[in-house]
Amino acid sequence: MLMHSLLFPLQLPLRIVPDTLHAAVFARCFNHLMRGQTLAVRLREIEGKSIRIHIRDAHARLDFLIHNRRLQPAFHGRPDVTISGDFIDFWQLATRQEDPDTLFFRRSLSIEGETETGVHIKNLLDALEYDWDAHFDAVLFPGLSEIAKQLRAKACRFMNKKSHRQFIAPHQ
Numbered sequence: 001m002l003m004h005s006l007l008f009p010l011q012l013p014l015r016i017v018p019d020t021l022h023a024a025v026f027a028r029c030f031n032h033l034m035r036g037q038t039l040a041v042r043l044r045e046i047e048g049k050s051i052r053i054h055i056r057d058a059h060a061r062l063d064f065l066i067h068n069r070r071l072q073p074a075f076h077g078r079p080d081v082t083i084s085g086d087f088i089d090f091w092q093l094a095t096r097q098e099d100p101d102t103l104f105f106r107r108s109l110s111i112e113g114e115t116e117t118g119v120h121i122k123n124l125l126d127a128l129e130y131d132w133d134a135h136f137d138a139v140l141f142p143g144l145s146e147i148a149k150q151l152r153a154k155a156c157r158f159m160n161k162k163s164h165r166q167f168i169a170p171h172q
Contacts, residue, residue: 011087014058023062023073026053030071036138037131042124043069049117052079057086081113081121093125100125 014022034040046066053062065074085093089108092098100122103109111118132152136145 010091011055011058014055014060014087019060019062020073022060023064026062027064027071027073032139033130033135034070036134036136038134039124039128040069042127043071046117046120049081049114050074050077050079051121052082053090054082054084055087055090056084079113081111081118083109083111083121085109 034043043066047069049066051064051066053064054060055062061076063074063076063079065072085103085108089098089103093100093103093109098108100109104111104122111122133149136148136152140148
């Protein structure tokens, strides 16, 4: 319940701002993040398919079309596949707090529509391992890319040390 209340401020704009605007922003962010990722190549397999993300508790329906290995906002129509769930479930999926299989098995998320396309999308979600180094190489100049990778590595080491210290019992 605490997680729901913490995420409510993020969910509120979904209720106020039109779905078409959310779809446009989401597609732009998704396409940027897919630069350098192997997942982008696999989108070719569902070229021309339409996908709806239905966030039930926010009453939001975001429609997309896969075109040229990119996500494009689409006009409302009958999608090939609809992925439905509550905001918290999509948040857990996006932040990798839960794996897709668990969310679908618990029926927190559901897929309806074309079986083959739905299975392909679920498999893409299962295989998603984000490669920050490849992304930096794809979007930054070579020298800047190396600096970004070094900063990320340092931040990861710092965060690992910090989280490790939280679990060490104090000396008696």
